[in-house]
Structure formats: C-alpha cells, structure tokens
Amino acid sequence: MSEDLGTATAVRLDLWLWAARFYKTRSLAKHAIETGKVDVGGQRAKASRAVRIGDALRIARAEEVFEVEVRGLSDTRGPASVAQSLYAESEASRIAREQARALRIAERTGYRAPETKPDKRARRLIRALGDIDAT
Numbered sequence: 222m223s224e225d226l227g228t229a230t231a232v233r234l235d236l237w238l239w240a241a242r243f244y245k246t247r248s249l250a251k252h253a254i255e256t257g258k259v260d261v262g263g264q265r266a267k268a269s270r271a272v273r274i275g276d277a278l279r280i281a282r283a284e285e286v287f288e289v290e291v292r293g294l295s296d297t298r299g300p301a302s303v304a305q306s307l308y309a310e311s312e313a314s315r316i317a318r319e320q321a322r323a324l325r326i327a328e329r330t331g332y333r334a335p336e337t338k339p340d341k342r343a344r345r346l347i348r349a350l351g352d353i354d355a356t
Contacts, residue, residue, distance in 0.1 A: 229294045231271035234261065240295045242304040243280055243287070258282070278308075284325065288314035 232240075238250040238259065251268040253259055260279040261270060272278075272291055280287040289308040298304070339347060 229296065231273050232294045232296050233268065234259065234266055234270045234272050235268040236296045237272045237291070237294065237307070238280070240298050240304065241307045242298070242301060243282060253280075253282070284321065285318050286314070287318070 235247050235250040235254060238244050238253070239247045244250040244253060250259075254266060254268045257265055258281040259266060261272070262277055263279070272294065274291050274294060276291045278287075278289050278291065280289065288311045290311070291307070292309050293307040295303070295307055
C-alpha cells in the first residue's frame, strides 16, 4: 500500500489528511471526518472517500479553518516539506486564518491570571455572582 508521491490516482481521505500532517494520527483524522470537520467539494465525506488531485477540501482543526486544493497524493507520512507539497492553501483562507489568530491574541492581551488562590472573601463574592463551579 506504500505508493510514491504522485503515482496513485486516488487515496483514502483519512490517510491523505494524516500524510499531509493535518492530524497526528489516522484515527484523529477519521474522527474529524465523522464529526463533519472535513468537507470535500462542499459536501460532507466519509473517511474511505477517495481523494484525487484537484479536489477542494475545507478542514476545520481546533480554531483554524483551512481551504486547500489537493496537489499531490501520498499514503505515507513523510517530512513536513513533503507534506506541504501535497496541497496548496488558498490565499483567502490563509488571510482569514491570520486575522482570526490576531484577533484571538488581541482578546487574550488584557487577561492576566491571578497570582494566588482566591481568599475566603473572594470565594464568597464569586459564589454570589453565580459561578456554580466555585466551591
């Protein structure tokens, strides 16, 4: 089942996502596909779906969304430089990801974790505010 880059006409979707390094394991790739985080050509797909060169994929991973076009096929996981040659991300997708990342960083900028645990008075105030997790 080990086929070289470009010699195969089609590869399983979960295998390609793993080989292209979008997910660390095939089982994580399969789970993402089953939960609807991966679309092929705008439609939900199964893990066994064949991916061909030229297919458009939309991959949601954590807080990032990738819109890529399949440029190469491989069923083996290689170095990152080879994995990056398997797909081409659209410019609009890359810009949207960078903007979303900048927004998340800006939202976190003002947050500062408390240096100590809340004292008795602070715990009472937290409970009074309705935080049910605070005990």
